[in-house]
Amino acid sequence: DAGVIQSPRHEVTEMGQEVTLRCKPISGHDYLFWYRQTMMRGLELLIYFNNNVPIDDSGMPEDRFSAKMPNASFSTLKIQPSEPRDSAVYFCASSLEGLYWLGTGELFFGEGSRLTVL
Amino acid sequence: KNEVEQSPQNLTAQEGEFITINCSYSVGISALHWLQQHPGGGSVSLFMLSSGKKKHGRLIATINIQEKHSSLHITASHPRDSAVYICAVYGGSQGNLIFGKGTKLSVKP
Numbered sequence: 102d103a104g105v106i107q108s109p110r111h112e113v114t115e116m117g118q119e120v121t122l123r124c125k126p127i128s129g130h131d132y133l134f135w136y137r138q139t140m141m142r143g144l145e146l147l148i149y150f151n152n153n154v155p156i157d158d159s160g161m162p163e164d165r166f167s168a169k170m171p172n173a174s175f176s177t178l179k180i181q182p183s184e185p186r187d188s189a190v191y192f193c194a195s196s197l198e199g200l201y202w203l204g205t206g207e208l209f210f211g212e213g214s215r216l217t218v219l
Numbered sequence: 220k221n222e223v224e225q226s227p228q229n230l231t232a233q234e235g236e237f238i239t240i241n242c243s244y245s246v247g248i249s250a251l252h253w254l255q256q257h258p259g260g261g262s263v264s265l266f267m268l269s270s271g272k273k274k275h276g277r278l279i280a281t282i283n284i285q286e287k288h289s290s291l292h293i294t295a296s297h298p299r300d301s302a303v304y305i306c307a308v309y310g311g312s313q314g315n316l317i318f319g320k321g322t323k324l325s326v327k328p
Binding site for chain 2: 143208209
């Protein structure tokens with residue numbers, strides 16, 4: 102398997118523009134997670150899906166952020182409008198088992214999308 | 220105070236040295252996870268453990284549930300071990316995954 106695939110790897114945009122980040126989880130994994138990583142705050146969970154359904158979006162910072170998972174093999178994280186403080190590396194991860202509640206599943210990360218908002 | 224604290228934040232070692240990275244947490248957990256993150260962002264799951272010790276090659280992870288502490292050891296370190304090592308715990312009041320800030324390891328040849 103190719104692992105979790107994210108695109109784009111790097112994005113530089115101007116404040117106010119819409120940003121869309123994409124993720125393809127590992128085939129068969131039923132959990133998908135979006136994380137944001139900054140120097141100040143480390144890794145933060147934004148939202149996660151189970152079987153394409155958003156379960157917990159309490160980590161999504163503002164209404165400017167939205168995430169969708171239209172099918173089992175694709176998810177998007179959208180920021181509209183983007184702001185300089187959104188600059189970070191955004192990671193997508195997938196898991197096969199009930200990660201949170203059982204603590205037994207392994208978590209597989211993509212290589213991240215580095216976003217710079219000028 | 221962060222719920223997951225790692226030490227040290229930065230670590231420089233010579234090739235061949237024995238390395239220890241520590242993780243302390245303040246919440247009740249069901250399991251603890253060690254991740255390795257290389258420059259460029261890719262993260263690899265190293266261990267998941269809820270008690271005792273696990274070993275994989277030159278890597279050893281231990282956890283003491285009573286003391287709320289885990290350690291990651293690297294024996295005979297190598298420059299390719301240079302990465303950021305992140306501790307994450309499952310648990311807390313909402314049962315979510317809580318990450319430490321990471322330990323940046325640099326192994327010099």
